[in-house]
Every structure is written in C-alpha cells, then in structure tokens.
C-alpha cells in the first residue's frame with residue numbers, strides 16, 4: 001500500500017532552495033594570506049635551519065609533514081587529471097565496518113584516537129581544463145577547517161587511518177560527477193576508497209556520486225533505510241545557513257501556534273491532507289508556502305497570503321513539520337531544531353541524522369506518510385510536561401551536534417572514532433541525556449560494598465556528655481561498627497578523660513577541633529578507616545541496633561547515596577516564588593538529614609575541599625544547614641535522591657532542642673527554607689530529587705514468627 005502511495009506522488013518541482021551553499025568570500029582569506037606571509041617565511045627558514053643537521057647527517061631520509069595550509073583556498077593549485085583509462089569502481093553496497101574498514105591503519109599514532117589526513121588543497125581539472133568542482137563553498141571550507149584544527153588531524157598520510165579528499169562534494173548539483181570520480185580514483189592513497197570519507201549533503205541527479213565510490217564511507221544527508229550501509233555510512237543533516245536566524249536559547253519562549261508547515265514545494269498529497277486538517281483545526285495550524293514573489297526567507301499563508309519572515313516564524317510554533325521532498329535531507333529540519341520547534345518527521349524510511357548515536361524519540365515526533373491525517377490527534381495527545389521535556393532535550397542536542405558545520409563534521413569523525421575504539425565509545429547517557437539527567441556515580445566501586453569492612457560512627461558533640469555516653473553504649477552493640485570517632489567541638493572545655501567513657505569492645509577516638517564549626521562533622525579525618533561513615537548527632541539515642549545495622553546493609557547496596565533516618569523534602573512555594581523546606585509527613589522525600597545517616601567518606605572529602613565556599617561559610621557563620629548543604633552536594637553530583645530507611649519519623653528526646661515537629665519553632669523553619677533557596681541559587685539549579693520510596697527489612701511487616709526475621713527491633717514512628 002505504501003509503495004503505491006509513493007508512486008501516486010507527483011513531485012511538483014525540484015526542491016532546490018538555496019541553489020546550494022554560500023560561496024566563499026575569498027577577499028578575507030587573501031588578506032590573511034599576506035599577514036601570515038612573512039611569519040610563514042620566518043618559520044619555514046627556522047625549520048630548515050634546525051632540520052639541516054638531520055637531513056645532512058642521517059642516512060635514511062626523514063620526512064617532515066606540514067599542516068595543510070587553508071589560506072591557499074583563494075587560489076587553488078591545479079592538478080591535471082590523467083586521461084580516464086581506468087574504470088571507476090561501483091560502490092560496494094555490502095560494506096560493513098568489519099569487512100571494508102581497514103582498522104589496521106588506525107592506532108599508529110600511539111594514542112587511541114583515529115588520525116585523519118586531509119589531501120592537499122587542489123582544483124582537479126581534465127585535459128580540456130574542465131574542473132571537477134566549482135569554487136569551494138564556505139560550508140566545505142568550514143568543515144575542512146574544523147577537521148584540520150581538531151585533535152584528530154594528522155599531516156602525515158602514513159600514520160593516517162581516515163582520509164578526506166579535498167573535493168567539495170557537499171552539493172552534488174554543483175559537481176561534475178564524472179570528473180570527481182576520476183579525481184578520487186587518482187588520489188595516491190585511494191585504493192578503492194578504503195578508509196576514505198566523502199561528505200555529501202545535497203544529492204544530485206544521475207549520475208549519482210554515491211554509486212561509484214568503492215569502499216569509501218559516505219557521510220550523507222539523503223539516506224533511507226535501503227540505501228544506507230548500516231553502521232558504515234553516516235547519516236548527517238543538511239546544514240542550513242539560515243538556521244541561525246531562528247536560533248532560540250530559551251525553552252520557555254512563548255509560542256502561539258501549535259503546528260506550522262513551512263516547507264515549500266511539498267508533495268500534492270501532503271498538501272491536500274494539510275488543507276483538510278486546516279479546515280478542521282484552523283486555529284492550530286499555520287499552513288505556509290512560497291510567496292508569489294520568490295525568496296527563501298519569506299513565506300505566505302496558503303489561504304490568506306499573509307506574509308511571514310522565514311525561518312523566524314518557526315519560533316512561534318510548538319511543532320514544525322518536516323516532509324519528504326524529492327530528497328530526504330531537508331533544510332527545514334535544522335531550521336526547526338534551531339528554533340526549538342519540535343520536528344514532526346513525515347518521511348517514511350528516512351535515516352535521521354546521526355541516528356547511530358541520537359535517540360530521536362526524545363526530541364521529535366514521527367508520523368507515517370499515510371497517517372498524516374492523524375497529525376493533530378497525535379500532537380494534541382502530547383502533554384505539556386512532555387513537550388517541555390522534549391524541548392529541553394532538543395535544545396541540548398541541537399547545541400551539541402547540529403548548531404554549526406564544525407559540530408556536524410567533528411561528530412561524524414567521533415562516530416567513526418567510537419567504532420574504531422569501542423572501549424572508549426561514548427555511552428547512551430553521555431550522548432543523549434541532559435547533564436541533570438545523567439546518573440553519575442563518582443565512586444567507582446563494586447556496586448555492593450563488602451560487609452566485612454564495617455563502618456565508622458562519627459559523633460559531633462559539644463557538651464551533652466550523658467547523651468553521648470548513652471549513644472556510644474548503644475552503638476557498640478551494632479555488629480558492623482568498627483570504630484567510634486567523637487568530634488569534640490567545645491573550645492571552652494576539654495572532653496572527659498578516656499577513663500570516663502563507656503567501656504566497649506570497639507575503639508574510640510576523640511578529636512578536639514580548633515573552632516566550633518558545623519563543618520567539622522564533614523572533615524575526612526584520617527581516623528576514619530572505613531568507606532562507610534555513620535554521621536550521628538549525640539542526641540539520637542533512640543535508634544535500635546537492628547535499625548542501624550539494617551541501614552548499613554542498605555548503604556552497602558547504594559554506596560553513592562545518603563542512606564539514613566530523618567527525612568525531609570523541598571517544595572516550590574508559589575506565593576513567595578522561592579524554595580521551601582518541608583518537614584511534614586508527605587509521600588515523598590528529597591533529603592535525609594545527616595543527624596543520623598550513612599555516607600561514603602568521599603563526600604566528606606568533597607564537602608571539605610570542593611563545596612562552594614559561600615555555602616560552607618554560610619553554614620559555619622550561621623551554625624545551621626550543614627545537612628542541607630550535604631544533600632545538595634551529593635544530589636548535584638549524582639543526580640539521585642537519598643534513601644530513607646525504616647518507618648521512624650520522630651527523633652525527639654527530652655533534652656533535644658533542635659526538633660522540627662509540627663509545633664516547632666517557626667523561625668527555625670524559615671531559616672531552613674532560606675538555606676534551601678539560597679543553596680539552589682548558588683548551585684545554579686535545584687539538584688534535589690524527590691522520591692516516594694523507603695527501604696524496610698524484607699520480612700518487616702509480615703505476620704511471621706519473630707525469630708525467623710533478621711531485623712526484629714525496628715522502631716515505629
């Protein structure tokens with residue numbers, strides 16, 4: 001059915017839009033040439049003088065290789081092609097990375113990076129003086145320039161693993177294809193195109209360049225699922241020189257149109273469907289076509305002839321349609337992406353640009369050509385939240401991979417790099433996720449830390465001796481406890497002598513601090529010999545041994561998280577327009593307070609040495625919010641929420657002053673809210689993540705004989 005549909009389609013006219021790319025402005029380059037001339041002479045003579053001894057006295061010839069000089073572009077040296085006596089070789093359609101790409105050419109440089117050689121600048125002409133390519137386009141110049149200035153470039157063809165001919169094949173309409181084939185076949189390292197990369201954005205009419213390229217890789221914009229050699233060729237976008245005029249760097253930009261169709265010369269079948277939809281959803285669709293007076297940067301509404309500036313009009317729409325034209329690759333794709341307008345792709349079988357690495361489902365909508373009539377149902381079925389999310393991803397992906405010809409060129413090389421050195425290849429998360437989405441674990445451990453290591457309990461105390469001793473007594477019964485470190489923060493008084501401390505089986509270290517600072521609790525003391533640290537206030541005497549041991553078990557499974565007992569959450573206060581700290585019992589949590597929590601020692605190190613000093617100083621000056629700061633630090637780094645263990649919610653004891661129950665001191669809650677809001681500003685974002693999740697022992701709630709349960713003594717509330 002689909003193929004019959006395609007046959008029915010009539011192409012109205014060729015969708016040649018810009019007539020190709022921008023011609024290079026050679027005057028700017030020739031000016032630069034003179035500026036660099038004398039410097040060049042100087043450097044060259046210096047090189048000659050210094051290399052004389054080597055040339056004269058070494059028996060075997062040492063070659064020097066010079067970086068390609070792009071200034072020559074204004075006046076390309078002519079290379080006369082030999083008469084065409086050899087056959088061109090048809091493109092090997094069966095090529096895969098494994099059998100056509102010669103991987104043994106790679107890795108001669110001593111670093112694990114592909115080395116890319118660009119052939120000398122030249123104008124290839126035949127015996128009659130006809131040239132394979134016209135003047136080099138600005139786009140091709142920029143592309144080559146990006147490659148030559150990248151870390152992949154090498155001037156030495158012998159160590160190269162990838163070769164790029166200096167022949168502007170971007171726009172096939174401008175190309176003498178027969179001569180281009182001849183020129184390629186006469187390149188010194190061509191050998192049937194092995195490890196050669198040909199860039200092609202606008203494909204042409206017969207003869208088609210890509211039919212006679214042997215084993216060469218094609219980075220092309222016109223692939224469909226039948227023509228691409230999967231994991232071999234690279235699908236790239238057609239670069240649009242005008243996309244920059246539509247660029248918008250703000251995903252909350254106001255848009256009053258739901259869908260805009262702006263592509264010109266679209267197929268009649270598409271146009272008919274769009275007219276039908278337009279009748280039904282007139283207020284949601286803006287249907288544009290060419291104006292009577294032609295010009296790419298102008299569009300007129302189909303029924304009213306209202307005129308709009310293009311591509312700027314795309315900034316007003318949430319969705320932008322991208323249709324298959326005579327070619328697959330369409331300028332409008334990049335123009336839509338630049339304007340942060342979600343592309344709706346109506347091109348059956350098109351291989352999307354960089355499809356190997358980009359998850360297009362996150363940033364675009366796909367509709368089958370024969371289902372175009374469902375367009376409005378599809379786009380109206382996407383929630384506002386989803387749209388916001390997609391726009392954020394779209395902006396990030398556009399900025400990273402599509403916003404300039406340089407990025408397109410380098411990303412093409414990086415895709416080959418990832419294939420050649422797969423152990424270094426970028427992961428899905430790195431390639432597609434926003435920085436705020438990537439779960440990052442800075443602790444490169446086995447996922448489950450060994451139980452035998454145990455944990456250190458770190459108690460910050462001032463002068464609540466009795467409570468401290470009770471706590472030590474209770475902690476000493478926890479099986480996995482290795483050591484207790486008491487941080488004595490009272491400068492006016494010495495800690496009690498060791499003889500007065502409770503006699504327990506584990507060792508106790510007392511550390512006297514030099515100043516009464518809250519950040520002392522997060523110093524990575526050398527006395528802490530375990531990775532797991534139980535940070536605990538001297539007044540938290542209600543936790544049972546089972547609760548603490550169980551929390552340690554949970555931490556072992558999640559060593560990069562804060563795992564502990566008192567939980568809180570943050571909320572957006574839409575009255576004061578600020579972040580708010582919340583201690584009510586809600587269904588979600590986003591912080592676990594460090595008054596009773598397990599943390600990896602690494603976080604103490606990070607708190608001490610890399611927490612922004614304005615956060616750290618604020619905590620020490622105000623003697624408050626060190627626990628909130630720690631939650632920010634961990635969440636900002638890992639993008640993960642903390643883990644609350646066991647049901648206990650009240651951590652109140654008779655002598656405690658610092659409790660935050662519902663009746664608690666309002667001033668305290670206000671100060672805590674200010675901390676959350678202040679830290680969010682300093683971090684530049686709200687890193688805390690909420691979660692509706694708590695860890696309890698497996699058999700905890702089951703009606704089951706107690707002696708069969710591992711953790712019996714789990715407190716309630």
Ligand SMILES: *[C@@H]1O[C@H](CO)[C@@H](O)[C@H](O)[C@H]1NC(C)=O
Pocket residue numbers: 176177178207
């Ligand atoms: C290219 O070569 C083919 C076959 O040799 C020939 O038929 C065709 O006319 C040539 N095209 C041009 C533009 O020279």
Ligand SMILES: *[C@@H]1O[C@H](CO)[C@@H](O)[C@H](O)[C@H]1NC(C)=O
Pocket residue numbers: 249
């Ligand atoms: C986009 O906006 C962000 C923050 O609003 C800014 O850091 C960045 O430089 C902007 N990029 C461009 C290209 O304007």
Ligand SMILES: *[C@@H]1O[C@H](CO)[C@@H](O)[C@H](O)[C@H]1NC(C)=O
Pocket residue numbers: 250251252253254
């Ligand atoms: C983004 O656009 C919205 C709405 O137009 C505006 O309120 C906001 O200030 C803009 N943000 C930036 C960073 O320009």
Ligand SMILES: *[C@@H]1O[C@H](CO)[C@@H](O)[C@H](O)[C@H]1NC(C)=O
Pocket residue numbers: 574575
């Ligand atoms: C603030 O949030 C509440 C609860 O979500 C909502 O009912 C109220 O309409 C919001 N107020 C404003 C001004 O957005």
Ligand SMILES: *[C@@H]1O[C@H](CO)[C@@H](O)[C@H](O)[C@H]1NC(C)=O
Pocket residue numbers: 435610611612633636637682683
């Ligand atoms: C937050 O995390 C980002 C990304 O890892 C990092 O660049 C930034 O420095 C962190 N901010 C702070 C204040 O630690």
